[in-house]
Amino acid sequence: MEGQIIANAFHHAYWGFPIATYFWLVGASAGSFVISTLGWVFGIKKYKSTAFFASNMAIALLLIVPIILIIDLGKPFRFFHLLMLPSFSHWSAPMMWGSLFILSYPIGMMFYSYFVYKKNEKWARILGILAVVLALCTHWYTGVVIQLNPSRIPNHASVAPILFLTGAYVSGIGLLNICLWIRNYFVGPDSQVSTGLIADMARLMLYGIVFDLFLLWNEFLQMTYGFGEEYTMLYDVLLGVFRWPYFYLEIVWGLLFPLIILVIPKINRQLPWLLLASFMCATGVYGMRIWWVMANFYYQGHY
Amino acid sequence: MGERVYGFNGVSPSAGKPGRKRFAMVIDLRRCTGCNACTASCKTAYDVPLGASRIWLMEAETGEFPNTKRNVLPRLCNQCDHPTCVRNCPTKATFKHPDGYVLQRYNRCIGCRTCMVACPYNARHFLPEYRRDARNPRNVADKCDFCIVRVTRGLAPICVTSCTGGAIIFGDMNDPESEVSRTFLDNKTFTLRPEMGNAPQVFYIGLNEKIADPEFAFHHRSKQLHRRYNTFKRNSEVGGEMAGNIIDTDMGLVGLIRQGLNNFRTFFKDAPHKIFRGLF
Numbered sequence: 001m002e003g004q005i006i007a008n009a010f011h012h013a014y015w016g017f018p019i020a021t022y023f024w025l026v027g028a029s030a031g032s033f034v035i036s037t038l039g040w041v042f043g044i045k046k047y048k049s050t051a052f053f054a055s056n057m058a059i060a061l062l063l064i065v066p067i068i069l070i071i072d073l074g075k076p077f078r079f080f081h082l083l084m085l086p087s088f089s090h091w092s093a094p095m096m097w098g099s100l101f102i103l104s105y106p107i108g109m110m111f112y113s114y115f116v117y118k119k120n121e122k123w124a125r126i127l128g129i130l131a132v133v134l135a136l137c138t139h140w141y142t143g144v145v146i147q148l149n150p151s152r153i154p155n156h157a158s159v160a161p162i163l164f165l166t167g168a169y170v171s172g173i174g175l176l177n178i179c180l181w182i183r184n185y186f187v188g189p190d191s192q193v194s195t196g197l198i199a200d201m202a203r204l205m206l207y208g209i210v211f212d213l214f215l216l217w218n219e220f221l222q223m224t225y226g227f228g229e230e231y232t233m234l235y236d237v238l239l240g241v242f243r244w245p246y247f248y249l250e251i252v253w254g255l256l257f258p259l260i261i262l263v264i265p266k267i268n269r270q271l272p273w274l275l276l277a278s279f280m281c282a283t284g285v286y287g288m289r290i291w292w293v294m295a296n297f298y299y300q301g302h303y
Numbered sequence: 304m305g306e307r308v309y310g311f312n313g314v315s316p317s318a319g320k321p322g323r324k325r326f327a328m329v330i331d332l333r334r335c336t337g338c339n340a341c342t343a344s345c346k347t348a349y350d351v352p353l354g355a356s357r358i359w360l361m362e363a364e365t366g367e368f369p370n371t372k373r374n375v376l377p378r379l380c381n382q383c384d385h386p387t388c389v390r391n392c393p394t395k396a397t398f399k400h401p402d403g404y405v406l407q408r409y410n411r412c413i414g415c416r417t418c419m420v421a422c423p424y425n426a427r428h429f430l431p432e433y434r435r436d437a438r439n440p441r442n443v444a445d446k447c448d449f450c451i452v453r454v455t456r457g458l459a460p461i462c463v464t465s466c467t468g469g470a471i472i473f474g475d476m477n478d479p480e481s482e483v484s485r486t487f488l489d490n491k492t493f494t495l496r497p498e499m500g501n502a503p504q505v506f507y508i509g510l511n512e513k514i515a516d517p518e519f520a521f522h523h524r525s526k527q528l529h530r531r532y533n534t535f536k537r538n539s540e541v542g543g544e545m546a547g548n549i550i551d552t553d554m555g556l557v558g559l560i561r562q563g564l565n566n567f568r569t570f571f572k573d574a575p576h577k578i579f580r581g582l583f
């Protein structure tokens with residue numbers, strides 16, 4: 001050893017599990033809303049039956065978000081500082097864009113839900129397009145908030161928002177599948193969702209999983225050929241402190257197992273397996289949110 | 304004082320303009336003895352809470368016996384010219400003053416801690432709920448401000464005044480005759496993490512590349528320091544606001560779940576204090 005640090009100030013991690021949970025909730029909301037718009041906006045007829053429920057689920061998930069975010073502020077009552085346009089708003093801060101997205105996205109969704117309920121094709125389509133853009137933006141900005149900090153490896157990569165969005169898509173469908181299955185016990189037979197539809201949504205989820213794995217592979221490649229801090233991070237997430245959230249929870253439990261389940265021909269249309277895969281995806285993405293938020297604070301805490 | 308610049312407007316208008324103030328600091332590490340007088344005086348002057356510092360000292364031992372050396376590195380906010388903290392603050396609560404300071408407006412800060420995430424130097428800290436003096440700001444971000452209250456009254460920052468080795472040199476970079484300008488021009492200086500693009504305005508003479516490297520600090524911390532850090536995290540009172548403190552000796556599945564639940568416990572425990580304090 002050529003030396004060691006023997007004294008230093010200790011630094012706290014600045015964000016923690018509540019913020020990771022918030023990322024997960026926003027993601028699941030955006031993911032399920034994208035599914036909700038498949039029928040009414042993109043014209044895939046078979047998904048029309050799920051639209052109303054999926055949109056309402058997205059709204060419900062998004063209602064928890066401001067509570068977590070506002071309580072997490074040091075001064076909860078000052079949250080309105082974010083909305084005081086234009087005097088207080090600092091437009092170079094992604095947090096500023098996000099607070100506008102978080103505000104407008106549920107409103108857009110509510111209007112969309114209303115027109116879906118009224119079966120108004122034209123307005124459902126218009127507001128659906130608007131709300132789905134807002135949904136993507138809302139989740140995109142969470143990736144950007146984390147991305148635009150030059151010192152935070154591995155977050156400071158242009159792949160960050162896309163990884164966030166893919167995770168959102170996967171976890172949103174996973175959660176939606178489970179909720180639809182639970183809903184089947186409470187509604188009449190004519191509005192129940194068939195196993196075939198759940199299998200079709202799981203197929204959409206499969207595409208997301210493959211894309212997520214591809215992005216993570218790219219991130220992994222970059223870290224392998226990277227500089228010292230990236231090696232440190234690579235070690236931490238594969239073998240070190242963050243192996244549980246990253247390797248076991250996200251990669252193995254959240255992506256690889258569901259991938260295997262969904263590519264085996266027979267069982268990828270059987271309800272218990274589909275639900276298991278959905279559950280794995282939805283929970284596995286939480287692991288990604290944990291390490292993505294906290295890993296960089298952990299190893300830079302000594303500096 | 305010049306006009307105040309809120310938000311991120313690139314380099315402040317006073318950079319390199321004679322007649323305008325441009326405060327910066329040169330720290331001569333050859334003269335620093337590691338006595339911690341700067342840390343102590345700053346803590347006292349600003350009532351900096353336990354567990355946080357506006358200026359602190361990193362110490363490292365390098366080399367193999369008999370060729371060993373103890374390196375010290377006073378660390379503080381670098382009053383960057385391209386401050387990422389300012390760029391990422393959503394409410395303009397932190398801003399770059401044309402005279403060089405990066406300042407904090409406590410009455411505007413919402414305590415979202417984005418600035419802390421954005422700062423590559425860990426130079427910011429969070430003021431806890433309970434302060435020694437109840438009139439002091441709490442639950443907002445804070446940082447070193449180059450002692451603007453002293454400097455505008457013609458005094459040097461308190462770390463400079465108290466430095467026993469005369470290692471910290473502070474002054475106006477726009478004045479070519481000032482001590483800080485002459486020291487800066489006569490010596491080879493280094494800044495911390497220049498690759499971050501923050502253009503730090505605290506310059507070091509004789510900086511050891513190891514102690515300046517966060518990765519080195521992570522891999523080569525002494526066992527005792529590592530243990531003490533984990534104890535600090537375990538016993539920290541700051542709770543919910545700082546909920547991401549990971550204790551690395553306990554990161555199996557059970558430990559992870561336990562830490563997550565603990566996090567949420569403190570998060571919800573602190574919520575009523577943050578929301579209702581001041582109401583009744």
Ligand code: SF4
Nearest residue numbers: 380381383386388422
């Ligand atoms: S050192 Fe950190 S807190 Fe200070 S100005 Fe630079 S980015 Fe901001």
Ligand code: SF4
Nearest residue numbers: 392412413415416418
């Ligand atoms: S904690 Fe305060 S100073 Fe920091 S980014 Fe948030 S509002 Fe700005």
